[in-house]
């Protein structure tokens with residue numbers, strides 16, 4: 001046993017290691033990246049388990065599923081939108097089941113601090129009909145990682161843990177426990193792992209048959225807690241995940257706090273919910289994310305004789321991250337006293353590329369090459385270069401999801417837009433750009449793809465990339481792009497005129513062309529020098 005100060009992400013990672021983790025896989029994405037950053041460090045020190053940055057989240061999930069098939073405990077982690085990418089194997093793994101414990105960790109980003117949306121991963125728990133955990137604090141994040149593996153092996157199913165940014169990226173003390181040994185190799189057997197319809201139907205009905213047992217397990221979990229105030233039956237609170245902390249803080253010091261139910265496991269602990277709802281007239285549901293619990297408690301037409309308040313009712317803001325002040329307001333309390341910060345004037349600093357970033361020179365050359373072409377559309381992707389949408393560049397017209405720049409440019413080109421240009425980073429290209437480029441190459445689509453090869457996954461802190469250098473050029477050629485229309489440029493101010501000419505030439509070519517802009521991220525260069 002020891003006491004360590006850990007990030008929420010690190011607490012999950014260490015809990016998994018102490019639970020006998022054999023293999024972990026991830027693709028970087030804020031706020032989940034620190035889980036794998038930490039595991040990579042521990043793995044390098046101990047060489048006791050595999051910690052791998054995968055090419056994308058779907059691949060990461062399948063790699064973890066393979067380790068589980070081999071009987072080992074495996075973890076896969078990603079941000080919430082990464083779970084969309086991994087949704088195919090995730091949903092199917094609820095049917096194959098897990099052999100060695102399989103823990104998937106999805107870090108949600110309510111408030112969209114660095115994300116395209118603020119979806120709620122708890123719906124995936126319900127969608128797949130598997131057990132889920134939602135820690136309220138760092139200690140629970142550590143403890144739940146351990147228990148998740150036990151539960152996964154007990155049910156023979158994957159388990160999903162949902163984190164939120166505020167927990168992932170804050171630090172707190174965690175009491176650790178003795179590490180358990182890794183599982184022996186023991187490969188999966190039978191037809192469970194072959195999802196032919198005949199097998200899958202049987203497995204799905206087994207999954208349905210186990211739902212009541214999962215609910216019972218959730219009802220008995222030590223992570224949930226029901227406290228009823230016998231003297232006041234007017235009002236109660238259901239709080240899940242980190243919202244429970246905000247609630248406890250708000251009522252700290254109250255001699256008789258309202259009745260409450262803390263929920264940290266899914267499926268919902270139904271009997272506990274029923275007991276709270278039966279005890280009070282009005283229930284306030286506090287949850288970060290969507291009104292997931294609130295809607296289940298309310299049902300379609302409400303609970304007769306009861307009032308259910310929360311995000312859906314408008315008593316808590318419908319979107320964005322919960323804060324202690326929002327929770328206090330929902331409880332009818334005033335804001336806590338706060339220190340004025342007027343002595344710290346902060347400059348208004350919109351997000352921007354680092355000074356000297358190679359992407360800036362590519363955008364300048366691209367803008368120049370497109371001058372006078374009113375119909376030009378530039379489809380962007382996920383990475384630092386998304387900032388090319390902002391002044392002074394105003395260089396891209398879309399940013400939807402990983403890889404969409406190439407597929408959208410193809411669709412726009414099919415629809416008749418010209419020039420259709422895609423701008424995508426090397427890591428994002430490897431993640432989700434290869435398959436749409438394969439399609440565009442087969443069709444010789446009239447479009448130009450610019451791959452920004454800065455030799456790293458820069459936006460999330462410089463993780464390795466699979467799509468850089470000579471292998472990237474060979475890959476592009478192998479996908480069927482004509483060799484004479486695979487060009488490279490070096491985005492530097494001194495090369496501006498040459499780069500403009502090359503981009504213009506390739507845009508004028510009525511067919512597919514790929515330009516690779518090769519220059520290392522300056523932050524990575526600095527790290528190497530220091």
Ligand code: SF4
Nearest residue numbers: 354357384458521522
């Ligand atoms: S981290 Fe690298 S790629 Fe990102 S903005 Fe800075 S220099 Fe550019």
